[in-house]
Amino acid sequence: MWNPHSLDNRQMEKRVVVGRVRPTWARNLPEAREDDDKSEELGVMPHSDPPSPTETWNQGKQDEKYDVFGKVMLLGDSGVGKTCMLVRFRDGTFLAGNYISTVGIDFRNKVVTVDGIKVKLQIWDTAGQERFRSVTHAYYRDAHALLLLYDVTNKISFDNIRAWLGEIREYAQDDVVIMLLGNKSDSGLERAVRREEGQRLAREYQVAFMETSAKTGLNVEDAFAHVARALVAKANPVDPSRLVVRAQPSQEQRSSCPPCS
Numbered sequence: 057m058w059n060p061h062s063l064d065n066r067q068m069e070k071r072v073v074v075g076r077v078r079p080t081w082a083r084n085l086p087e088a089r090e091d092d093d094k095s096e097e098l099g100v101m102p103h104s105d106p107p108s109p110t111e112t113w114n115q116g117k118q119d120e121k122y123d124v125f126g127k128v129m130l131l132g133d134s135g136v137g138k139t140c141m142l143v144r145f146r147d148g149t150f151l152a153g154n155y156i157s158t159v160g161i162d163f164r165n166k167v168v169t170v171d172g173i174k175v176k177l178q179i180w181d182t183a184g185q186e187r188f189r190s191v192t193h194a195y196y197r198d199a200h201a202l203l204l205l206y207d208v209t210n211k212i213s214f215d216n217i218r219a220w221l222g223e224i225r226e227y228a229q230d231d232v233v234i235m236l237l238g239n240k241s242d243s244g245l246e247r248a249v250r251r252e253e254g255q256r257l258a259r260e261y262q263v264a265f266m267e268t269s270a271k272t273g274l275n276v277e278d279a280f281a282h283v284a285r286a287l288v289a290k291a292n293p294v295d296p297s298r299l300v301v302r303a304q305p306s307q308e309q310r311s312s313c314p315p316c317s
């Protein structure tokens with residue numbers, strides 16, 4: 057359980073940032089958006105009533121106009137660009153500078169249409185810092201999809217992906233959709249992880265892979281569209297070949313790789 061009294065002063069400062077009406081990642085954005093669903097606009101730890109997949113999965117509510125619902129979590133080391141990825145996807149903007157580490161967990165909704173099907177993505181932005189790991193673990197269980205990010209300019213964040221996949225295997229559902237994203241692909245000379253290394257790791261774990269840039273927007277829409285498609289396929293498993301496989305590396309299946317960009 058989240059206990060604000062256990063936070064040190066530095067955490068408390070950041071807690072205040074998150075605990076205001078707006079989440080950290082919305083700090084540079086206009087105050088209100090007409091298309092926001094107020095009841096689901098902000099989830100700050102503790103979120104006493106996270107939506108249950110059994111209540112919402114595959115049930116399009118008429119007033120919200122969607123066919124499939126999916127809870128998507130952004131995971132990865134601190135600073136890889138999870139918040140910026142969400143802001144880029146949700147609002148089409150980039151939060152340059154003023155890096156403030158996320159505290160706890162926030163979510164934001166966006167409905168995307170793939171192949172004529174409306175998919176409501178409830179996207180959870182988690183804190184990458186180690187000290188918040190136990191908080192985010194509690195949210196893995198209900199996630200339908202996980203976007204696992206590393207920073208192509210930060211080799212350590214890439215090396216830590218195996219540990220993240222281990223946590224996913226331990227805490228998430230077996231059939232969770234997983235996608236690996238090498239973010240900050242705009243960084244050019246600062247690059248420390250080659251695209252081929254990302255592809256190889258994704259192939260080993262049989263997960264989809266893309267390089268993205270929250271700064272330029274490269275592949276951001278595509279990554280979420282891929283996840284939405286996988287969720288639709290999961291909700292209507294007529295064609296087993298479209299199902300996304302688990303995070304374990306599989307000897308027999310190493311020859312094939314889901315979409316890599």
Ligand SMILES: Nc1nc2c(ncn2[C@@H]2O[C@H](COP(=O)(O)OP(=O)(O)OP(=O)(O)O)[C@@H](O)[C@H]2O)c(=O)[nH]1
Nearest residue numbers: 134135136137138139140157158184240269270271
């Ligand atoms: N060049 C470049 N910088 C980026 C990109 N995405 C994020 N950044 C920068 O990286 C820093 C960290 O971004 P965040 O989105 O806050 O990282 P985070 O993963 O949410 O970090 P935590 O909240 O600590 O887990 C910020 O200074 C961003 O401006 C990108 O695609 N390209």
